[in-house]
Amino acid sequence: MKKALLALPLLLAGIVTSASAQVEIGLKVSPSIASLRVDAPGSLGFASDGSKLGIGGGVIVDYFFGQNYAFSSGLLLTSKGGKINYLDQTAPNDPTQVRRSQEISLQYLEIPVTVKLFTNDVATDTKLYFQVGGTVNAAVAGRINSSKYYTDPATATELKASKHFIIPDAALLAGLGVEYQLGQSTRVFAGLSYHRGLFNIDRYFEKERSNMKGVTLKNNELALDFGLKF
Template sequence: MKKLFLTLAALAVAPAAFAQVEIGLKVSPSISYLRTSSTSATSFQSESSKFSFGGGIFMDYFFGENYAFNTGLFLTGKGGTISYLDRNPLSMSQLPGTRVEQKIAIQYLELPLTLKLFTNEVAPATRIYFQVGGSLAVPVQSRINGEKYYTDPYDNNNQTSASSHVLPVDANLIGAVGAEYQLGKSTKFLAGLSYHHGLVDFDRYFERTRNFSDVSIKNSVFSLDLGLKF
């Protein structure tokens, strides 16, 4: 019994022996695009991507020599250009609608909750890491076609805030790979690539205001992650 107790105590103390917090800053130039789906009547399509520049502060909490919980707070740019078939809601015509493009730009405040797995040194002072998990985000600024307000194309007196077109929460799956290089006793440089797969249909305009059916618009982002740990 005594040996069992000592074994359990050792297992409980082991993570604390590795517990270490590393804090850093990261910048992330990124390419984002919008994944769309809809019925053939409106035929939503993704047309082009959007370049953004984000960044913020992050923390790696090591609970083992090669394992860390990662979180932080980031400003992240998302969006892209979509197109769809539009028809005057006052018209009784059954002719196909006109294809219209709309450029959507959203800036999010994002909280990642991920696990980072590190290899042993693959070169002097260099380790590879793999990162998996998710994130929660809230939009802090939105623009439609470069403007904070969107004018109804069929009613110039009807303006809506671009932020009202976007659901006030987003969730993402995150996958990343990169490398860390030890620059000094407590300073590390990191570089990696990450993909953020949006899980939430953020549209609050086409179905609610235009009465389109079964429209889904979701975010996708590819980022180059560059950072320093202190």
């Protein structure tokens, strides 16, 4: 994952050098609603408990291999996570069950690997676009209940919140939007995208809690995409 992130600037530089006329580079900001898809044995009482607001953004690159077709990538910092609740023992020596809740906040470095399909002009200097593909993600920070550290009440064990989750993730991406040309090489765009996580990001329940095997947490994100291309 680190090698891929380090290689991306070199790849983008090579693309710009070899086919600068076909490359559009820009900036994007994406406010989003993130949640977690939860799956676990019924006896554990795991459930999704709502979504959280986030914001992300970064650099995007559209490399056109046809008049209306582009390979779209970039390097983004995104916010994911959500709220969950589950049944657990009250304390290390107290088997009485209580319902606990966690608000999970994760930050990822994200590399999109997608294709954008553009229509012809639907109005003056205005095109629609459709984006499909996926993303490769690496977790760089995490919080549970707004804290970088979390003490599990059932075991009295404190760990960094980021240690509760695996680093790599990947997602399917589907989006659509509208792009408007302001000048010869300047464009603005706005769109909507859905990111469906593919990996089980849980590490803590599987490895640290022997009575909670089979817990699966996967990212979901719905984002508004606003950007400017040069």
